[in-house]
Amino acid sequence: MGKAITAVNTPNKTSNFYPADEKWEMIMLPFVASVAMEEGTAVSPQIVSNNVTGNLTCMGVENATGSDFFGILAEPIVSTDTDYATAGKFKGVWVPQSLYATAFFTVGAGTFTAADVFKTVELHSDSKSLAVDTLGKGARIVEFISSTRGKCVFSLPQTEVA
Structure with a gap:
């Protein structure tokens, strides 16, 4: 990870989602290749042909067909990243530890x-x-x-x- 990660309860410089309490844990998780995402993007499992791929991607508009909310991206993914085109690259994600996070x-x-x-x-x-x-x-x-x-x-x- 070459980019700074926003700590819990510290407003990020974006206007996207970010944790509002201590019920979140930072976990490094694998991501899909070649998809740019801003810090604060809601992420969910990638679904291809009705199967998960083992990678996360941008969440759709709602929980549907297994593509449920999994967490909030804690660092941006940009096209200039050395691993941008790599499937399975690990990025920091804030994952809720409670239904009430x-x-x-x-x-x-x-x-x-x-x-x-x-x-x-x-x-x-x-x-x-x-x-x-x-x-x-x-x-x-x-x-x-x-x-x-x-x-x-x-x-x-x-x-x-x-």
Whole structure:
């Protein structure tokens, strides 16, 4: 790892997901080849032809077909990395150690108000924010901070891979 990793409870310089409490553990995990991701991206197992590949990638909009939320990328993956095109490269990931581990989020789409607390929503298509005007199985909003920020948990039902 050549890049700095943001410590728990230390706001990163991005506006993406990051741990909001001590219920997260940093783990080095394998990633898919040739996919750039920002620090704070939600990641999930890569699924190809209904099977896992053993690597993580950007999470889709919700827990579906085994591609469930696994953690938050703690360092960026960029095309200039020496291992960028290597499948199985290890990168730091914040992994929740409890169903109630909270994460800060930014609003990627929609109008966010205090009335949205406890709503279950999809992740935005960028994998690094929430689409707060959607109904889905991506995350549950647990705290309103401002019209652009809040806290969520990723405790929604897990799905299966055939």
